[in-house]
Amino acid sequence: AQSVTQLDSQVPVFEEAPVELRCNYSSSVSVYLFWYVQYPNQGLQLLLKYLSGSTLVESINGFEAEFNKSQTSFHLRKPSVHISDTAEYFCAVSGDTGGFKTIFGAGTRLFVKA
Amino acid sequence: SQTIHQWPATLVQPVGSPLSLECTVEGTSNPNLYWYRQAAGRGLQLLFYSVGIGQISSEVPQNLSASRPQDRQFILSSKKLLLSDSGFYLCAWGDRVYEQYFGPGTRLTVT
Numbered sequence: 001a002q003s004v005t006q007l008d009s010q011v012p013v014f015e016e017a018p019v020e021l022r023c024n025y026s027s028s029v030s031v032y033l034f035w036y037v038q039y040p041n042q043g044l045q046l047l048l049k050y051l052s053g054s055t056l057v058e059s060i061n062g063f064e065a066e067f068n069k070s071q072t073s074f075h076l077r078k079p080s081v082h083i084s085d086t087a088e089y090f091c092a093v094s095g096d097t098g099g100f101k102t103i104f105g106a107g108t109r110l111f112v113k114a
Numbered sequence: 115s116q117t118i119h120q121w122p123a124t125l126v127q128p129v130g131s132p133l134s135l136e137c138t139v140e141g142t143s144n145p146n147l148y149w150y151r152q153a154a155g156r157g158l159q160l161l162f163y164s165v166g167i168g169q170i171s172s173e174v175p176q177n178l179s180a181s182r183p184q185d186r187q188f189i190l191s192s193k194k195l196l197l198s199d200s201g202f203y204l205c206a207w208g209d210r211v212y213e214q215y216f217g218p219g220t221r222l223t224v225t
Contacts, residue, residue: 032212034213043217044158044204044214044216045216046214049212049213090158094212100146100165101163101173102208104158107156107157
């Protein structure tokens with residue numbers, strides 16, 4: 001069975017500082033990995049995804065994540081955060097034998113301080 | 115382009131009352147459809163998913179039910195709400211094992 005662990009429930013950081021949100025997964029099959037972002041009282045939005053190919057994937061707003069198969073990780077990073085990045089971030093995994101389901105982590109609340 | 119709608123946006127219901135939340139998708143056909151619940155300060159809990167009309171899979175035994183009367187319509191129902199049913203309900207559609215697209219959500223408060 002697949003599972004996702006987000007190692008930090010909350011991450012406070014100052015504006016313009018770098019940030020890393022950690023995600024580890026377990027799966028016995030090939031995986032597709034995702035990061036979603038949720039702003040208050042809104043649905044989730046896809047931030048970036050790894051399906052195949054290059055292990056480093058980037059979003060349009062400066063986030064990046066690297067698929068590390070040996071460490072079963074998919075950490076999310078940004079070199080310089082903005083106040084507007086304050087949100088909840090969810091790591092997720094789906095796979096070839098996972099049916100039609102996506103497994104979500106518990107979420108990490110990123111709080112950017114001025 | 116595809117869009118997903120949910121209504122109502124907010125709902126306050128007394129314990130024991132019925133519930134009906136609706137989700138519709140536009141711009142795609144035969145989508146996989148999902149209902150999630152997000153309790154305060156917690157992650158996503160998959161409640162139901164559907165791969166076709168009339169095909170519903172339940173993930174968690176509870177007093178909720180789901181139906182898919184049309185290809186792009188997904189309904190979440192309850193005959194009698196419990197206090198524990200309060201939460202943020204999210205509908206999503208997906209294309210097989212790839213990303214899911216979420217609606218704006220319904221905030222349900224059971225009093």
